[in-house]
Amino acid sequence: xxxxxxxxxxxxxxxxxxxxxxxxxxxxxxxxxxxxxxxxxxxxxxxxxxxxxxxxxxxxxxxxxxxxxxxxxxxxxxxxxxxxxxxxxxxxxxxxxxxxxxxxxxxxxxxxxxxxxxxxxxxxxxxxxxxxxxxxxxxxxxxxxxxxxxxxxxxxxxxxxxxx
Numbered sequence: 001x002x003x004x005x006x007x008x009x010x011x012x013x014x015x016x017x018x019x020x021x022x023x024x025x026x027x028x029x030x031x032x033x034x035x036x037x038x039x040x041x042x043x044x045x046x047x048x049x050x051x052x053x054x055x056x057x058x059x060x061x062x063x064x065x066x067x068x069x070x071x072x073x074x075x076x077x078x079x080x081x082x083x084x085x086x087x088x089x090x091x092x093x094x095x096x097x098x099x100x101x102x103x104x105x106x107x108x109x110x111x112x113x114x115x116x117x118x119x120x121x122x123x124x125x126x127x128x129x130x131x132x133x134x135x136x137x138x139x140x141x142x143x144x145x146x147x148x149x150x151x152x153x154x155x156x157x158x159x160x161x162x163x164x
Contacts, residue, residue: 040117096111
């Protein structure tokens, strides 16, 4: 695969291959769907969570559970990670990745994920953190403008901000 055939690559060698125009219903029925992510905006600011396990800021989301649709997955994940009202969540499209072997999977693989966007009313990141349920994984929140060029941010997640 040539570099120009990919969108970006992270420090672990995972490659963001493409952003695809697949309907939400069709995506939910595809066996390759493994996860959903959400770009969260608070007013005009992007909100990121510090992932304790990966030691970097990331957008929100996680793995799809058995029988879940893409929307059910992201609503559950946002509830766990942020504890916020997700009624205004909007489906953006499908992301395709080439993932390197990791803790969960011993082999290189292609994964498909759903990308969503949600805008929350303006408030502080500290106020939002009080609602976070999974404080074991997400140990702090910050606005992108506060941590950009100062703290580690997942490279692929940084790119995903551009889609919302």
